[in-house]
Amino acid sequence: MKFLVIPALDLKDGKCVQLVGGDPSKMIFSSNNPLEIAKKWEREGARMLHVVDLDRALGRGGNQEIVFRILKEVGIPVQLGGGIRSFEDAREFLEAGVYRVILGTSAVLQPEIIERISSTYSSERVMVAVELRNRKITIKGWRESVEVSPEEVLREAERRGAGSILFTSVDVEGRLSGVDTEALEMILKLTELPVFYSGGVSSIEDIIRVKEAGASGVVIGSALYKGKISLKEAIEVVK
Secondary structure: OOOEEEEEEEEEOOEEEEEEOOEEEEEEEEEOOHHHHHHHHHHOOOOOEEEEEHHHHOOOOOOHHHHHHHHHHOOOOEEEEOOOOOHHHHHHHHHHOOOEEEEOHHHHHOOHHHHHHHHHOOHHHEEEEEEEEOOEEEEOOOOEEOOOOHHHHHHHHHHHOOOEEEEEEOOOOOOOOOOOHHHHHHHHHHOOOOEEEEOOOOOHHHHHHHHHHOOOEEEEOHHHHOOOOOHHHHHHHOO
């Protein structure tokens, strides 16, 4: 499988935004036209988009209409996360054309949803998010920590039929401070599933580090929106 460089598109109040550590008060980028940004990443060679509905994740409504427009007008697969708390939520988006849904909180609190999605559709269409702050699993938009180990979440994800893992180091997310390769290597040792990395990517060198560690891909947000990394160059480097 080719290593994927996946641009992030975070949605809040109908806009494409980038936050530091998921904190709505720390916004470093905002655009009123998420659809145009999605098309821009497609033009620059992205083979997949990573879309997160922050409003849904925080229980404040959602941006479904924008998601549906992206699905209709952009020709590359979309992986979608943020507030997908039930099988019905997942089904709505998968039937609308989302390539795979990302389960975070629900994968920890209701892991049977993973099994239902993978058996109804396929394992390829469900990704489990492992989001760590201070090496602890966080849920509900990174606002709460739970006393469940990363190993338990990963084991349950495998057992229930997840197809891949998205590992986010919340400690460095959005801070452009470099990648948490130590935590990534720990996660890679705990699972046989393909692992995609997110958090702190600030340079082409960081992307190479993630690839060399053994990840299957990397999600990039702030570095793209702040102009630290060219998507075209990043894709070229890891070919």
